[in-house]
Amino acid sequence: MVSMSTKTAGTAAPSRREQILREAARLFAERGFHGVGVDEIGAAVGISGPGLYRHFAGKDAMLAELLVGISRRLYDGGRRRAEESAAAGLSPGAALDALIDGHIDFALDDRELITLHDRELDRLREADRKQVRKLQRQYVELWVSAVRALYPDLTELEARVSVHTVFGLLNSTPHLSGPSALPDRETTAALLHRLARGALSSAAPAAEGSGGGPAVQAAYPPPGSEGPDTPV
Amino acid sequence: MVSMSTKTAGTAAPSRREQILREAARLFAERGFHGVGVDEIGAAVGISGPGLYRHFAGKDAMLAELLVGISRRLYDGGRRRAEESAAAGLSPGAALDALIDGHIDFALDDRELITLHDRELDRLREADRKQVRKLQRQYVELWVSAVRALYPDLTELEARVSVHTVFGLLNSTPHLSGPSALPDRETTAALLHRLARGALSSAAPAAEGSGGGPAVQAAYPPPGSEGPDTPV
DNA sequence: CAGCCGCGTTAGTCAGCGTTAACCTGGAGG
DNA sequence: CCTCCAGGTTAACGCTGACTAACGCGGCTG
Secondary structure (H helix, E strand, O other), X not given: OOHHXXXXXXXXXXXXXXXXXXXXXXXXXXXXOOOOOHHHHHHHOOOOHHHHHHOOOOHHHHHHHXXXXXXXXXXXXXXXXXXXXXHOOOOHHHHHHHHHXXXXXXXXXXXXXXXXXXXXXXXXXXXXXXXXXXXXXXXXXXXXXXXHHHOOOOOHHHHHHHHHHHHHHHOOHHHHHOOOXXXXXXXXXXXHHHHHHHHHHOOOOOOOOOOOHHHXXXXXXXXXXXXXXXXX | OOXXXXXXXXXXXXXXXXXXXXXXXXXXXXXXXXXXXXXHHHHHOOOOHHHHHHOOOOHHHHHHHHXXXXXXXXXXXXXXXXXXXXXXXXXXXXXXXXXXXXXXXXXXXXXXXXXXHOOOHHHOOHHHHHHHHHHHHHHHHXXXXXXXXXXXXXXXXXXXXXXXXXXXXXXXXXXXXXXXXXXXXXXXXXXXXXXXXXXXXXXOOOOOOOOOHHHHHOOOOOOOOXXXXXXX
16 A cells, blocks of 8 residues: 555656645645644545545644655755755855755745744654654754855854744745735745845854955855856 | 723732733743643643633633734834834934844744744634734834835835845744754844844845945944944 | 632533544446 | 445544533632
8 A cells, every 4th residue: 555655756647645735735834733624624625524544544644744745855955956066166155045046946836835844843743753853954954064164254053043044034935925915936036045145144243354244255256157146 | 800900000920810821822832722722721820721711711812812912012112112213313224223123132032922923823813813913014014114214225025025034034033942052142132133134234136335235334323322232 | 707709629511623434436357 | 247446425433622610718808
């Protein structure tokens, strides 16, 4: 029964399972894990109630699969980009830009999952939660390394806190989907990128460059492959 | 029965009601509104179970009072600071700094409430939710005005989105209380301030100042009453 | 001293919800 | 044509958890 999950590798059809996961994610994000019943999830995909148990062991299993999946995708994507940046010999600034863009893609494409990711983590069984935490930690590590490569004067702790807050910044997009509509995706992504970059550039205490962030940024070699959205 | 609530104005003793609210906030933030039972809340204050109903109409009422209270305190505090800044003739930069510091105080002192504030809003009855949303909107307006005063080139929309994301940045402190301990309060506050300020200073698209944020920041007079944490 | 009343207690009710059980069905395979 | 089974269905069960009822008790007040 479980072995046929290999068939899900074909991304052709949404395969009911993924359909259920998608709707569950949306509902969980909207009203919280405890706030949504299995009947609602079933109704959202056209079947009713306990029919879900043909696909999942229980409500918890859905949440677990969602959270583990999201943190793994985040980490894998981040690591891939970091490795590509290193292989291409990009500047620290460009490497950080790549991480930021990856996270922004995620925050804009999978808002609900991002929301769930830091909201319902405690509802998981110990094993799953541990796994998610590990992936999260590794992802943070990726960022901390990238940030400290660009701003060597930052303390480990400063870098870590800054990275966390920047996650908070980037992950805040779901909140403003309601009242004030966002501009088009490209514009929003560019704005988020500037904000994140600006925050990180000001993380250093007082210091030596006297200009704050920009002075330090000027220290690394002129980025040849930088996109149009990093005017510095 | 309701009229005696005027006695609660005396802030001398924690008065059981406030004690309950405090514990409820902590528990709600930890495990979510649906995740905590009334018995637990009661146990947290030394009484057990339905004894709470001598003080509150129900679980919902506690959440409502918490959320309305927090948003009102946020808005009132923000407005007070904005008015003081205006009365004192402070520069736009100093006015924004005041708002930021106020929010940071809040985020550090009342982490649980901050968490609840953007997590469990949907569990409220229509009336309460409307009230909270109104206060939130007014608070955002305060910030948008302050930001646009300092960075006049920003679009209304850009400013609004930026403010929201900065809230996300500042409100992310609860997340990192667990694994990696924060430095002492003053240091953390200063770091958060720099990050927020840095983000906002980079909100503008490309543009004209050529120096970005710092150029504009240099335009306002040296802040006489500023603390040691605003070195600019 | 007597009675009221704020404040709690314990036992019980009742609804909601996750989960299970038992049954049904349409299409693929021998 | 019969069988099997993936994938549904509805009915029912059990538990949890919010809320109510009935009662108890100490401390002001008359």
